[in-house]
Amino acid sequence: MALLFKSDTDRADIWQDAIAKLMPDLEFRIWPEIGEPADIEYALIWNPPKGALSKLANLKVIFSMGAGIDHLASDPDLPADIPVVRMVDEGLTLGMTEFVVMAVLRHHRRIHDYEVQQRQKRWEQIVTPLAPDRKVGILGLGVLGSDAAEKLAYLGFDVSGWSRTQKNLPGIECFSGEEGLRTFLRRTEILVCLLPLTESTKGILKAENLSLLPQGACLINVARGGHMIPEDVLAALDSGQLAAATLDVFPEEPLPESSPFWQHSKVLVIPHCASVTLPTTAAAKVVEGIEAARSGKPLQNVVDFERGY
Numbered sequence: 001m002a003l004l005f006k007s008d009t010d011r012a013d014i015w016q017d018a019i020a021k022l023m024p025d026l027e028f029r030i031w032p033e034i035g036e037p038a039d040i041e042y043a044l045i046w047n048p049p050k051g052a053l054s055k056l057a058n059l060k061v062i063f064s065m066g067a068g069i070d071h072l073a074s075d076p077d078l079p080a081d082i083p084v085v086r087m088v089d090e091g092l093t094l095g096m097t098e099f100v101v102m103a104v105l106r107h108h109r110r111i112h113d114y115e116v117q118q119r120q121k122r123w124e125q126i127v128t129p130l131a132p133d134r135k136v137g138i139l140g141l142g143v144l145g146s147d148a149a150e151k152l153a154y155l156g157f158d159v160s161g162w163s164r165t166q167k168n169l170p171g172i173e174c175f176s177g178e179e180g181l182r183t184f185l186r187r188t189e190i191l192v193c194l195l196p197l198t199e200s201t202k203g204i205l206k207a208e209n210l211s212l213l214p215q216g217a218c219l220i221n222v223a224r225g226g227h228m229i230p231e232d233v234l235a236a237l238d239s240g241q242l243a244a245a246t247l248d249v250f251p252e253e254p255l256p257e258s259s260p261f262w263q264h265s266k267v268l269v270i271p272h273c274a275s276v277t278l279p280t281t282a283a284a285k286v287v288e289g290i291e292a293a294r295s296g297k298p299l300q301n302v303v304d305f306e307r308g309y
């Protein structure tokens, strides 16, 4: 029994040690040294080459290294009958909530403006409201969005969220549906995107939707680059419709040198690490999944490809 590990952004040796401590009998094979393909029953994967997984005849479960599975859904040869388990892990959630809270506070206290002022040696105080008078809106109220919403509400922010199915979360104003999206956007001063990338959500950060935000709103995209229409975000920044943006994800990653986002004074560029899957907490989730598969118990967090996430 072997597990295939493939990721260009995660340290294979650290993952190997963490998994070996929990499941010493599991052979750990690191892409591209896959050995005999028939030995591989499990794959722990981030951005595999298209078609790679279809060659593993005895594959039983695909574990996505990330919460998002768009890196797998885009593979036309992804084996249709193999369950894909996405990453749901308290470390990943905590990391995302830390990042979202940091970015919301940065925009709320207009630190983005002080950063510009400092470069111009301008000593000017900006008076900002307190958290209860700041409306934060979160697109996506799943594992990550709901935790961030709850922690922001705890800090006193006036938080709302939008999801596919209607939610009822204490202290959060919840919206769903197309009309719900418009109402949600009209009230949102700091917009956080934490949606999965699907056919229904791609391009949601487009001119039409950005224009519904109050003028001078801020945008935090920590979901996927495909949620944004980059030209529309740039136009909104240039017109002042958006005052600033924190962008962790981009349609093309790494962000090409020619991208106008790099130099834009209103944009903070982060290299897709708002939250990172750490083996310290997440290796146990993979091992739990393998144990469940071995003993015929139901797998948790299996992706519904009909729904797209």
Ligand code: NDP
Residues within 6 Å of the ligand: 066, 067, 068, 069, 092, 096, 139, 140, 141, 142, 143, 144, 145, 162, 163, 164, 165, 166, 194, 195, 196, 197, 198, 200, 201, 222, 223, 224, 248, 249, 272, 273, 274, 275, 276, 309
């Ligand atoms: P979940 O599946 O737990 O939550 C997704 C949320 O989005 C749910 O509330 C869901 O609604 C909502 N949603 C999905 N489709 C629609 C739609 N068409 N309209 C309205 N709402 C919709 O995902 P996670 O919270 O675990 O992760 C969210 C995303 O965050 C990932 O897919 C990934 O892309 C991104 N991510 C980014 C990271 C980074 O470092 N930048 C790190 C980790 C994740 P409902 O509740 O009704 O199902």
Ligand code: OXD
Residues within 6 Å of the ligand: 065, 066, 067, 068, 069, 087, 275, 276, 277
């Ligand atoms: C994820 C990510 O989906 O890291 O977990 O982007």
